[in-house]
Amino acid sequence: MYKNEVYLKNYFLSHRLVTRDLISYINEGSYSYRPTETSMTAAELVEHMLTTAYQFAAMAAEKDPAPLHEEREQLSLEAMAERYTSETVRLIETMDTEHLEKEIDLSSTLGVKAPAWKVVEMMIDHEINHKGNLFVYIRELGHTELPMFVKA
């Protein structure tokens, strides 16, 4: 059951690349689509996925997560996905096997302590969960030919 930073990077990308495929279905006219009044909009959901994964990866790597975009910045979801994905991958790549076993203190944010590899896996679970939400949004936006939930 050996996992290293290369395994975790590829595991992350096997889901993030599907997220990117789904983002490509959302045109600007659909950014404000929300299934119910209490739901996040499509744009809010995607931004939440991208920024949370990046913050989790930074916490795992014990790096300071510099903001990658400003609220007033006009950025397409696709451009945002490209920027956050490359920085998230870069953070995963900084962790060697020894660091991956290091206990990370998330008491102040998530109320738990966990080894860095588990923090990365929690980040991927968060991505899969919200990608599962996004699949329903995309189908509701009229798309019926959808990708598998994970890339081989």
Next chain:
Amino acid sequence: MYKNEVYLKNYFLSHRLVTRDLISYINEGSYSYRPTETSMTAAELVEHMLTTAYQFAAMAAEKDPAPLHEEREQLSLEAMAERYTSETVRLIETMDTEHLEKEIDLSSTLGVKAPAWKVVEMMIDHEINHKGNLFVYIRELGHTELPMFVKA
């Protein structure tokens, strides 16, 4: 990064118990709800999650997955969840550390070979993905106080 069958059982349950919470929101009148014409109904989605996880666990454990219910059987989703969850957990518990490292041949179904632990993790990813779908269904059915996507 040591993981054994106890870790995997608890990891599975940290998501399955949320699935069960969501199922409790679906009354019989909502079993046939589907967000779009091409979507699975709520009942079909839940049955797909329960049976697929059980089949994945059986493949990982190299056990023959006996059918746990018949199509004509009238079974509530909650009863179905209870039956499948306990059998899926039982299958995970059969795998010792040596078995978890054993390569499982899924060429005929998924086109891959993977160690048993990875088959279990693929099963959990499948659960998280469709639970993400289910969260949107439940919100669309009028529920706004929803649980976290994973139980601590």
